Amino acid sequence: EQNMTTLIMIFGATGDLAKRKLFPSLYRLFERGRIANRFAVIGVARRPLSNDQFQQSVKDSVTSALGAKQNLDQFASHFYYQSHDVTDSNSYIALKKLADEIDTHNHLEGNRIFYLAMAPEFFGSIALHLKADGLTNVKGYKRLVIEKPFGHDLESAKELNEQIRTAFSEEEIYRIDHYLGKEMVRNIEVIRFANAIFEPLWNNRYISNIQITSSETLGVEERGRYYESSGALRDMLQNHMMQIVALLAMEPPISLTTKEIRLEKVRVFRSLRTIKGEAVNDYFVRGQYGEGEIDQKKVPKYRDEPMVNNESNTETFVAGKVMIDNFRWAGVPFYIRTGKRMETKSTKIVIQFKDIPMNLYYRPEKELSPNLLVIHIQPEEGITLHLNAKKAGSHLDAQEVKLSFSNTGTYAMNTPEGYEKLLFDCMRGDATNFTHWDEVAYSWAFVDEISKVWDQTKGDFPNYDAGTMGPKAADELLEKDGFFWWPIN
Ligand code: NAD
16 A cells, blocks of 8 residues: 555635535545545635635535535644645745644654645745745655646746746646546557557558547536636647647657656657648637527627626637648547537547548449547547448448447446546655646747737638537638547537
């Protein structure tokens, strides 16, 4: 058994993320016996709360996420609260005193995790204070968990990185990309490297194109203010989508250590074809939703959402063609698209294999379907392989059959929530499924060239109806290469 003794400080403990994800995930770890009795959590946020009030809010969050639970009081007794002003040294000095007391009292061995679950503009100054005011001066380990967004572009990301690096080394920094907590995203590597039948075909000789879709039906909700300065490119593509590209495209690592996997992912980022200037509009498409219908309900256009400029130039949809200019992938487009207010909520990867050299089964009315490997990330979790087989009863007609494996069907009750796995990884000191600075930097450099062009020109918005799969230009992006988006529902 690993030593899970630790003190976790959650900055932003009254926020949405803490309540919806972090407390329930900690509870699950507790329930499964993964964190024993030697852990404590200090919730840190602005408003004054007593420990009792905070513990009640922790219990409420767990109940609303997971239903009624027996040992909630015991769980909640590990939680403490400290009202805090992130810009004031006195707050940190008080926090240090409380942390030291709790540490001694509970024999936490000086292990500390600082989880920054609040507005990103504070990330840098919190890290600086943690060091300056002595909170990182511990005899155990110290780790910083930092939420997205990691900067707004390469320059601001560098600045943030320099600030946090004054207090934490790269090995101590856990940059959350919650897609890397998803079961099927972690499965990409196993599907690729544990099967004899895929890896030999996993290259430009046999794969024609790869399509990654992450669609939401939700609009911008209450996040209008943040989203206006971000958009789909920065909010989704720079991090989550590019991470999936890296996992699909990387070379087999020498071993499954954090260092080796990161090295291979970074090599993918280094091979990205830079798309800039006039090429941007050949490779990338942006969209913004207009009015439409979702689940038979009328929904407003983006520009009418709360806290959104009524002439907003922010994209709520992006589709792109990413080229990886290395030996394995030369000539194979990776098409990626993501957006809000789309037809379905789904994250899927479709790997389309090249056609066979000659079709013996051709009928004028029906061509053979290509082989597809579909990786379902959410809401279903599983894999489907599309093959051609003889149609029963027919002479020699080929028809498409699907071999499916459903994770949710098999392990329905056990599939852990992404945050649970990420928190557990952090406690164990396994940073594999967090993003390394080099990945962040390369990915921003790639994305910056696109936003540079888009920030300077007005989009023809709105250009897709809510409840659809995005603007027509996103379909044309594939059509001009002779492909189309495979349906994802
Ligand atoms: P939120 O606005 O709901 O919560 C913010 C928290 O920060 C509150 O606890 C608030 O009290 C605290 N806070 C704000 N200003 C403070 C100050 N000056 N001093 C002390 N405390 C202060 O935000 P959220 O949705 O929980 O998001 C937190 C972070 O997680 C953000 O970086 C966000 O981008 C990221 N994130 C959130 C989600 C999500 O599902 N909510 C998903 C992914 C990433």
